[in-house]
Amino acid sequence: MNSRRRQRILECARDIYLEQGLKALSMRKIAAQVGLSPMALYRHFKDRKDLVFQLVEEGFRIFGSYLHQALEGRTPQVRLHRTGEAYLRFALEQSRYYQMIFMSPEQLGCESIPLEIQNKAYATFQFLVDRVQESMRAGILKMGEPMEVTLVLWAQSHGLVSLFLLGHFGERNDKNFQKIYRTSIQRILDGLER
Amino acid sequence: MNSRRRQRILECARDIYLEQGLKALSMRKIAAQVGLSPMALYRHFKDRKDLVFQLVEEGFRIFGSYLHQALEGRTPQVRLHRTGEAYLRFALEQSRYYQMIFMSPEQLGCESIPLEIQNKAYATFQFLVDRVQESMRAGILKMGEPMEVTLVLWAQSHGLVSLFLLGHFGERNDKNFQKIYRTSIQRILDGLER
């Protein structure tokens, strides 16, 4: 019951955020959406900040679930490829969450990203490193510093998605972006494969 | 005098933005800084949005001036290399402007980026395309679709800078980032050079 309500509040907050962005995500609006008094929210979340952070964590959780599916692949090569595809899918299907995950402390309205969230971010990066590492071991990628190589791939992915979501590729066209994304990533891989 | 005032307002707005970020950039603060009444600003800018847009344009202007210096290089190769370095320098020396240039409409507080700004962004992209194109013609890069190749390079640069400014590389350390940036870009070029 406690956590039920809490979940419900979080969902409404998510919807408002997804539709109107972070700036419009006020306690009042959330409460109105949920059908409670604004104060009721404080039973479940210490702060607006607290609530927002929970939302970010939710974003990471979802991101993680997308990436995790890549592990179903039976070889390092497949898993590496699927990871790239999962990244792409998350970016397109959960664009708002994608943006939320990559928000600056300032945008989140805090001095510095809380440790809990930093850890989640680090875990995600680690997942990518793992994929690269096992691909190196399997001889699919040239040997090298895994973190460095991961960074190249991550930066490429994030760069592309950022520019796309920012509208720098014109009107949003997911199909088209998929092509671009895959081509670009492949180009990078071409330089990294043996 | 009209435009003198206007310039002065814009400069103050810039300073506040550079120091405290966009959210703290309020008409009141700007006015106080300039030494005018808040209302006086409306003589020069339709509203806050308008003022912010002008600021973004200023950011593009500065970005342009950084990139432009790359043209002093005497060969396509040098110019290509210097472009990458200019991008890096702008990102590190003018981080706030960098962030402003790559803000989403939402963060800027508008439905969609106004055409004027979109054009500036496009112009920047075009400059990069030019560098790639001439490098291809000069045989420094493998032949290919110039826009596509440019995108790969741009995405890489932007991805790296974004992640860096977001703090995903730990405490800000410019020297260290420069190394990472250069290595990563070189890796990409390695895959693109003949």
Add this chain to the structure above:
Amino acid sequence: MNSRRRQRILECARDIYLEQGLKALSMRKIAAQVGLSPMALYRHFKDRKDLVFQLVEEGFRIFGSYLHQALEGRTPQVRLHRTGEAYLRFALEQSRYYQMIFMSPEQLGCESIPLEIQNKAYATFQFLVDRVQESMRAGILKMGEPMEVTLVLWAQSHGLVSLFLLGHFGERNDKNFQKIYRTSIQRILDGLER
């Protein structure tokens, strides 16, 4: 006009304070009383604190005007006596202001009393010291450390008024208190006169 409004706000604030005390003195209530929107007050006062401080200063000003009348007396003895009477009159006629003047920082809602107010308090004390000093010189009071003697008189006055206003003498009865006050002060003076 500016200062006219300001004055009017201060008067309303004073009335609310006088009737309902400091805790009830909210920006909203003041605004409602004045007939303005709550926000209009901020045109004239930086803060609630600012407004309250101004009110305290007003209190000191009034206190000062009461004491000042004692200077009309033609001899040190008369002036000393009238000062005691002025203190008494202020306490009874302006009880709320009396209480406000002797509020702790905590009650005023601030870390420490601002310097401006501290100075006003000091000035008042100095006025009392002056009366004692000239009485000593005139041979009305035994010679001694003027500040120390002043303190005895001030403490006696303040102690009596405090206890009275706190209701420790039963139902408020001004006539009765006047007697008590005069007798007590006289007792003190008896011990101080030559």
Add this chain to the structure above:
Amino acid sequence: MNSRRRQRILECARDIYLEQGLKALSMRKIAAQVGLSPMALYRHFKDRKDLVFQLVEEGFRIFGSYLHQALEGRTPQVRLHRTGEAYLRFALEQSRYYQMIFMSPEQLGCESIPLEIQNKAYATFQFLVDRVQESMRAGILKMGEPMEVTLVLWAQSHGLVSLFLLGHFGERNDKNFQKIYRTSIQRILDGLER
């Protein structure tokens, strides 16, 4: 157990009050400190007022215990002197309680001080009267109306302590205040002794 709990709550409330003052003494904070839900407090106290009143009574109880020790003196003179010293010690060692005991109804958040507390205050006063009376009978003080004389002494003590705790003697300096207190009281006594 009932009264055990109750006692525990009161102690926590006291600690919060002693550390942070009355305004910060909220049901929530007390509950958190005790380790109960805010609502549990209402099982033991009708409302916040009730709880605060109990706290004031506690203050009087402690005050009483300080004064009571003066009775250990073997002569009226010693007892009178020790009473003054006990008053001083209570004021310095239990300043917060001192302030609480001498709070106005308003500060306590009620229309008028409840009878129970008035009685406690009266009892304290009576204790002082007793000391004066026996000193008169013993020929230590000049004969006179005991209540009146007591008032002079009480007012002096309270006045001094009030002004001291309000910070009107500069930075708090207990040693220094002790001197002032003793000198001033002695001055009064000089005028009252035979």
Add this chain to the structure above:
DNA sequence: TATGAATGAGTATTCATTCAT
């Protein structure tokens, strides 16, 4: 051109308290 006054909508938050469980 510029300003001073004022507004209205909005923000997060604190608190004592009621009520069903």
Add this chain to the structure above:
DNA sequence: GATGAATGAATACTCATTCAT
């Protein structure tokens, strides 16, 4: 006896903006 959920009223304050002067 105690709790968790929720409320309603209140608070100070920030901001962009309108309007008469």
